[in-house]
Amino acid sequence: MELAHTPTHPRGGSRSSRDAAAAAETATAAGALLLAHRGGLSAGVDPAAIRELGDRLSHEFLVETLSRRFPDDAVLSEEGADDRDRLAAHRVWIVDPLDGTREFGEPGRTDWAVHVALVENGVLTAGAVAMPALGVTYSSADPVAAYPPLPAAPRVVVSRTRRPAPVLAMAAALGAPLIEMGSAGAKAMAVVRGEAEIYAHAGGQYEWDSAAPVAVARAAGLHVSRLDGSEPHYNQENPWLPDLLICRPELAGAVLEELRR
Template sequence: MTTRAVTPTASDSGIGPHPDGRAAVEIATEAGRLLLTHRAGLAEPDADPTRIKAAGDRLSHEFIVAALAERFPDDAVLSEEGADDRARLDADRIWIVDPLDGTREFGEMGRTDWAVHVALVEHGRLTVGAVAIPALGVTCSTGDTPIRPAPLRGSPKVVVSRTRRPEPVMAMATALGAELVEMGSAGAKAMAVVRGEVDIYAHAGGQYEWDSAAPAAVARAAGLHVSRIDGSEPVYNQENPWLPDLLICRPELAGTALEVLAR
């Protein structure tokens, strides 16, 4: 586990320790270990990165789904790599999984900014989240105990994609006089805020529930602001899992960030 620099305590967030939280951490962490072993094949002289990335997605998906079925046989699962069983819409408990978040970064030896997401939604509410960053040997979860950070001094840091920089996000960064930090996957970006490495992660332009469920749960448990970019609550286990935008940031920056993002 990792210590993280965030503001309030987990008890202030409505998400905290949960009896199934340990299972989420163990499953996400073990999936990450399997991916690291599989990824070592990229170092082979005749390695095919496309094949290795696709096989990694399948490997992690199959492990996580089997592990959840063994521990929680009555629960529904929504995974990026699996068929969408609409029976989940009537389930009281559903696990939302991204077996390999940041497939592009996973396929580049030496990159650490990819993740594994495991989240639990109960009666429409996020209650458990675990985000493994396997290449760093770190798993952040809703069961961790956050610490209070030092006051923000100077310009905030905004984490952005290497390749896609939506205009609303860039306008927000400009308005805040922010320093830009490039990073890959959504999970890695969100956990950079949780861990106090950056101050804001804003996404606009397209995501699904599995991209944000676990990161949102962990960030909220850490006392961070979590919302859509219009300030509304992200809602999970919807018929259409498209959930295109997200804001995770230090609470004291949320007002300005939301004001600019809404323009």
């Protein structure tokens, strides 16, 4: 199943649809900038320098673009200083300029992303995850398609390097095979695409890691929660948001039960 679309440019529609389109357009444009910069890898440029500059270029582009288009809105970026004025703002854009920095610096890898999400009065209302190396952007405005029947054994996407014990125990209890993948956005979009059924994370993330993936996953009809089943909250004073579950809704009860053991 494919839910990815190139960004649309609606002239009318609701404000939420226009915000979702703006998120998709901005994330896609930042992704194009990163792709062009990433070309330096084939020219033998130091991968560490490529990663560092890519983070900065995408951050500067996102902040400048969103601030110009929405001058009354606040922006919270992984790569920027945290302006606490955002806590009193009605609308706050939460962005991760380059999610999966390690993968971005490895030639041929596609599992890195750009995240752009909007929180209005504490509620996540729009989001987009661009996966530039795949040429797709997923948006909270994408129509919800029917998911295929669940496989006999649900698939769990996990990090290549960090595999929290609760997640491994849950996967083992469900007989779930593991799929290795890089960025949080890439993992979440694998569930949105129907290439996996469960993405569970424990052990540390921030709001920018999950805001856009959560907005897209929720719009696609997936279950979204913390590992204890509670709601994730955004634009908090401390943006630390260490755990997350995105999965097919039919599996949520069994997954949460195993995670609570």
